[in-house]
Amino acid sequence: MNFHSLAVLADPDVQLLFLRGTLTTLELFVASAIAAYALGALLVVIRMSGWLPSAAVGAFVEYHRNVPSIVQIFVWYFGVPQILPQSWHAFANAHLSAFFFAVVALSLNAAAYISEDLRSGIRAVPPGQMEAARALGMSYLKAMRWVVVSQAVRGAAPALVSQALGLLKTTSLALAIGVKELMYVARQLDGETYATFPAYLTPTLIYLACTLTLMAIGSRLQQSARFTR
Template sequence: MFSSVQQLLTGSYLHQFLTGVLVTVELFALSWIAAMVLGIVLTVTRAASVTAGTWVVSAFVAYHRSVPTIVQFLVWYFGVPQLLPDTWQQFVNAHNAQFLFAAIALSLNSAAYISEDLRSGFRTLPYTQQEAARALGLTYLQSMRLVIVPQALRAALPALVGQTLSLFKTTSLAMAIGVAETMYIARQIEGETYATFACYLVATLIYMIGTSMISFSGGYLQRNLQHSTQR
């Protein structure tokens, strides 16, 4: 077994794994940024207490929390392109459609969970915070951007770190639509070498290193925020 692992970590196999890791990191980073931005927008929209906006956000969250993530991948990759004009389909197919639709599916799915985490963070804040911001002459969006959202992010940080870990691990589902990320590469190499255990052991170690780095970064950020609050 160890000789198989050593073989996979040298030569062309190592290069393939590194390429897969790079794609995983790119997919994770792009999806995380998009999900965080959209999650904040969804939370602020729901907090505005406008009936139409609340219904739209509630439906969005309900769909993405109720439907398995793999189904969402398949809907975006196989279903949505059928609704696009032919010229759009050709453009998307010429620009790495697998990666694009995987990023969209991951971003939307994660945004739904992030919005709920932020909503919980909002609930920890007294309503007087928003009233004080409005009393200072800030608009609704200004009070959210400068006062409420930063505090909600801090309150929801542990949950957001957990969601970040989940997003990183969920990138592995992108192999179902042909994205050449870590798990896709591991399966390809396994088909060539038949070293099943060694291939998935390498993939396991890669994900463990990635999640450990995210957990460490989240813990470090949380400790710094706690120190700054105590000063």
């Protein structure tokens, strides 16, 4: 690394840009993760119930698992506003940011995978658990929430942690629609200073620190789940 590169990294303005980019990445991840895990749980409950919408849930899952994430982001940001009524289109352009559309696309994509991980976990729960809960007078939704899904989450914990790691890394695709997250800042810095190596080394180290932190949290949660069984 030459002196020019070191000078770029030492610039307080550059450090501030990376800090803002990191905060935007974390905000994007947290918002998408909350929505994705909530929607994923809802999808698996609908799909396992045998209700009429279960076929629609299956189609939703297949679409999001088989279409590249970047395409889904483009569909939401460029495509969906175009098919809205004119008044809604104007509202979307005026009030809905690229950040919002990125959260929608990322959370829907992650929810499809999370629902499948939860479904695998539910299948591992003995059927007698549901039968016992229903025999005690619980409704289907209460039995799923308090008895089946809680056990399924423990069994699917490693896969769910992997989905969180994947979601964090996928947030970098939001730069394609102008969200000023970490990789957007890196590309901007590279274009303005030509300090390519430090521009991309910095987000590499930040992503690595974030993913290792998530892995540590996931490991701790899995250990806690074992002790509470």
